[in-house]
Amino acid sequence: MIQGQTWIFSNRPSIAASSAIGGPFEAQGPLADDFDLLHGDIWLGQDSFEKAEKKLLEQACERAIDKAGMKKEDIQFFLAGDLMNQVISSSFTARTLAVPYLGIFGACSSSMEGLALGALLVDSGNADRVLAATASHNAAAEKQYRYPTEYGSQKPPTAQWTVTGAGAAVISSEKSGIYVSSATIGRVVDMGIQDPFNMGSAMAPAAVDTIEAHFRDLHISVSEYDLILTGDLGRIGHQIAADLLDKHGLKLPEDRFGDCGMMIYREDQPVQAGASGCASSACVTYGHVLNRMKRGELRKVLIVATGALLSPISYQQKESIPCIAHAVVIESEGGKGGS
């Protein structure tokens, strides 16, 4: 069912299991315990950072499928996207999985684009078991979007640190206690910011646009949610989003409105304004948040994954940064959890 730009899922498409994989820098962060696997080596034994990113994604998929008590042949559709040119991490993982594959692209909003579409497939009876996943790798992203890390180029305090990690979720028609109840698909919002070292500020208005649409479409109040998390706005973007929402009359309580990009690293880790990358919202949601839901600490959360839809070419051609945000509601049946 649709209301405005929000899909409402009445058949409770459930999260059978999920996984989060991280790298050495994520292992030093406050959410380390919520990862299923943390690598000490950013190369993961591969000979390129791109192959390491693919490995992260493959491991996240494998782990989620395993935790769901399934085999890869049980998965009917694989939905994935990433930041690499031509989303090669996802496509090569799809080759490994060898199941029907739908490639998606929403930059760092890919996590919730995949979860929203996966939930829709299950809710509508067009699938019983879908795998949604995404990944990012700090050194691969730096190389592709900015400068190879080895150059040691400096960054302004508004810059963000791409998470080395991957997250995956198995969405199933079989009830698990944790389910996706609705999803709001975002529009592209572009306020004219051209600085790729200030993506949080660029993405904040897109997050606000989707959050407002969500509450407008569903006629609910913010008190409905135990937690509302944006994907990777970082400290600066988060403040802008909070201010904008406030200005538009939608005050989100400080203790229940956060940002995945502000949660993965400690304050004293040198990540400037916070975390970013597809794995930011994926790891926090599929690790930390779902763990809290399973422990009964959270009953209903809204994850608003944000994406900056630029490319190095669009930047070089003096284009501004089109941004988007997709929001997904995850609910738990009275604190009982999935596996």
Add this chain to the structure above:
Amino acid sequence: MIQGQTWIFSNRPSIAASSAIGGPFEAQGPLADDFDLLHGDIWLGQDSFEKAEKKLLEQACERAIDKAGMKKEDIQFFLAGDLMNQVISSSFTARTLAVPYLGIFGACSSSMEGLALGALLVDSGNADRVLAATASHNAAAEKQYRYPTEYGSQKPPTAQWTVTGAGAAVISSEKSGIYVSSATIGRVVDMGIQDPFNMGSAMAPAAVDTIEAHFRDLHISVSEYDLILTGDLGRIGHQIAADLLDKHGLKLPEDRFGDCGMMIYREDQPVQAGASGCASSACVTYGHVLNRMKRGELRKVLIVATGALLSPISYQQKESIPCIAHAVVIESEGGKGGS
């Protein structure tokens, strides 16, 4: 409803209107009359080929929406993908449209990935009006994947020519006489081919895999279809696909099995093995094929869009080419057509 890897749409999600835009090289081809607009200048008045590609996509969207008698505000979801890094043509067009946007990536299979997902959204009641579109630009693709055209580098006879064009379709819950009845989502197939100048051969096994899955899932015979078209296998890939299908006991009659990549250009145009690019299957389907259906010449067609999921980086890192194909069935109610 799902059977195997095939979605069956029982509510007849309809194609309200479609469009095809092309460039000067396409204007010289045998399907010129089926384009809504043909540009004499590959720059389309823009200062980069990437911007020209975006312009093609914007025009295809505008034209399809207009032909459907709608305004852009009537579109609830925009599904699009292209070959550019970070699918910028699609994302920037989504900025222009300012409607909820789901970015997809299936390389040249994006046309049917978008149509399949769009039909599913409408069929399941999660949308009433969806726009699915894709584009490619010869000079932008040459620059990104190979060498800028200006270098004049030579190509082997197995190479294909990227179509400069765009295609779009408005999928609606309102009946138009032409509808999408099912879609088979493909798996990634990789037979180890590493040569990006021989993509037709690389993609042929993926097309075969999806075609076989389609007939297996639906328990129908090939005589069901007036026409079966692959996306952009070209002459060499088409022959391989025909031979493989034959070998597997699925003989497709020669007069009803073709390839979009062999239809767009004349035999004497210097395109080597044929056409490729996202616009290959999009322009042929959304222009030529739908026009024939509206004239009552075809009642039921199967479009099998093929995609090579490589990137220049995966190629440089000595990876082979993962390929995919998505198949969509378009039917006409006794030859009556949409607008």
